[in-house]
Amino acid sequence: MAFISVDSVYLKPALDEFTKLLAALVGPHGHSCLIRSPVDSVTLTSSSSRLISNIPVGSPLLQFALQCIRSQIERFGDGGLYCGILLSKLMIRLIDSCIPRHSSCSILSELQNIVLSQLRNSEQLLLSINLDSVAPLMAVAQSVLLSKRGNYEGTDPVHLAHINTQISLLVQAFLESEASIEKVVLCIRKKVDKQCLLNGVLYPCADEEHVVLKGMSWNSASLLLFSVMLTDKIDCKEKELPGVDYLQQGKAQFEAAEIFIEKAISCGINIVACQKVVHPTLILKMKRKGILVLQRLGKRMAEAVEILSGAVPVSNLHISQLDSLPQLKGSLKKVQHFSDNGGNFVFMEGAPGSGICTVLLGSHLLESCSELEIVAHQVLTALKQVIQDTAVCPGGGCTEMHLCITLWKEVHRRREDLCFKLQCSASQLYTVVKWFQEGLLLASGLHSEAGSLAFDSVYYHAWRGSHSKTMIVEATTCHCGLISSDAVVRLNGSWSIFTLEHINYVCTDLNDTAQKITFGPSIAGSVPVHDVCSSKVGAITVAVESAIAITDIGAIITS
Incomplete structure (x- = not known):
């Protein structure tokens, strides 16, 4: 059991790093990081935040931060890094401040309510979308794919065409599955002749598994699906028998698997599919009988095969299940060998209307296909959230800039009431506002160093500063690409350099509300970036509430 106090001298340096x-x-300058430890290493990029559980850190508080990040990823599929950055930055400020902790936590909780209210309800911030068109879905898919530094680098026309094909296929697959993303199988290869969408399950072969088909296709094939290992190893879900040697249990497991396979052969099963591993001896035995063996499907593909075929997964090798084996089998309309530059595949097609489809994508620039698989799954998850929200918000840090300004204006307007309610001074209130603003901008990939960041007086969006005495901004569009400089000028708007230290000077003269924007075609020469509202709400909620909880407790204990 590990224990660490928030007053520990080791905590702040660890959180800083x-x-x-x-x-x-x-952010725009994001890059991959390689973390090394004495026993292993892990590569992190903007799209591999779910792999963050492998970071070798021993601090209990950092382990808690990783747990918060994982909960965000499990709920929304993305936003883990956003959540982690905001949480860590707030924790640094909370534990290193002279403001009494109960006061700073109360202020932070109140500010969270203001920010989330803006994010959920602001007509000036949210972009309503029309689901009668695929344009919003294409825009969201594009935003996710192009925002991941490991997946997109440069503006090479060939690579952009490759990415655009991926965007189109993922949106098609999402619609084909009727928004049930568990019905979409992702097949990622280093090289493919043609990226495509197939109605069915595409299984990548290894060790000449496809040779059983002999280049032919099967019609009306029967399939038996196992979710348990067919080996001499004990499945982690199986309970060890007290007093029985581990090797003896493994032997019994293998013998049971043999009995089940013999039964499958006698029932005339054409295909044995296994979510996990099949023993080589059993594979050879089934091949000799002309049975096609598909192993290591993984959870997602196994679930897709289950839906496609109607098979009931065999979850244990108890002899009592043996007689019911024929009732557990499923059937496939067609099974055939599929060959591509990316390798050999077995393509399984079920009855019409299953909604199961496979997206075959090529990694193009990636050294590892796992990166693209994570990004593609994040796209599908984002699309599902968008049709639930029926709205998106500006990306690229423009939402965070809008929130920073509206937060300051709302606090400034209600300053006396808030100070009375929270029993704090105006100085303490504005200090915590600054913490929140700093965390939001950093989480979105923006830095507020002098001259590097600006905002407009019309929409409150983020712009790249010019570092010039003659002009404030050098870009023709804001960070999200939805607002042009001409649009700001037409509405008699102006730009101001954003700094946390001088925000009170530049925000005082702004209009009470920002101009409303609508979802529409992109500005020529820009690639618009949209964010998923509910994912951002979730990340902010987890980060702020976790920071407050740890500070209130004063310590964290992990086993």
Whole structure:
């Protein structure tokens, strides 16, 4: 059991390094990071935040931060790094401040309510979308794919065409599955002749598994699906028998698997599919009988095969299940060998209307296909959230800039009431506002160093500063690409350099509300970036509430 107090001298330096690490992965200058430990290493990029559980850190508080990141990823599929950066930055400020902790936590909780209210309800911030068109879905898919530094680098026309094909196929697959993303199988290869969408399950072969088909196709094939290992190893879900040697249990497991396979052969099963591993001896035995063996499907593909075929997974090798084996089998309309530059595949087609489809994608620039698989799954998850929200918000840090300004204006307007309610001074209130603003901008990949960041007085969007005495901004569009400089000028708007220290001077003269924007075609020469509202709400909620909880407790204990 490990224990660490928030007053520990080791905590702030560890949090500082952790925040810098995560912040280096996001934003326009984000890059990959390799973390090494005495026993292993792990590569992190902006799209591999779910792999963050492998970071070798021993601090209980950092382990808690990783747990918060994982909960965000499990719920929304993305936003883990955003959550981690905001949480870590707030923790640094909370534990290093002279403001009484109960006061700073109360203020932070109140500010969270203001920010989330804006994010959920602001007509000036949210972009309503029309689901009668695929344009919003294409825009969201594009935003996710192009925002991941490991997946997109440069503007090479061939690569952009490759990415655009991926965007189109993922949206098609999402619609084909009727928004049931568990019905979409992702097949990622280093090289493919043609990226495509197939109605069925595409299984990548290994060790000449496809030779059983002999280049032919099968019609009306029967299939038996196992979710348990067919080996002499004990499945982690199987309970060890007290007093029985481990090797003896493994032997019994293998013998049971043999009995089940013999039964499958006698029942005339054409295909044995296994979510996990099949023993080589059993594979050879089934091949000799002309049975096609598909192993290591993984959870997602196994679930897709289950839906496609109607098979009931065999979850244990108890002899009592043997007689019911024929009732557990499923059937496939067609099974055939599929060959591509990316390798050999077995393609399984079920009855019409299953909604199961496979997206075959090529990794193009990636050294590892796992990166693209994560990004593609994040696209599908984002699309599902968008049709639930029926709205998106500006990406590229423009939402965070809008929130920073509206937060300051709302606090400034209600300053006396808030100070009375929270029993704090105006100085304490504005200090915590600054913490929140700093965390939001950093989480979105923006830095507020002097001259590097600006905002407009019309929409409150983020712009790249010019570092010039003659002009404030040098870009023709804001960070999200939805607002042009001409649009700001037409509405008699102006730009101001954004700094946390001088925000009170530049925000005082702004209009009470920002101009509303609508979802529409992109500005020529820009690639618009959209964010998923509910994912951002979730990340902010987890980060703020976790930071407050740890500070209130004063310590964290992990086993």
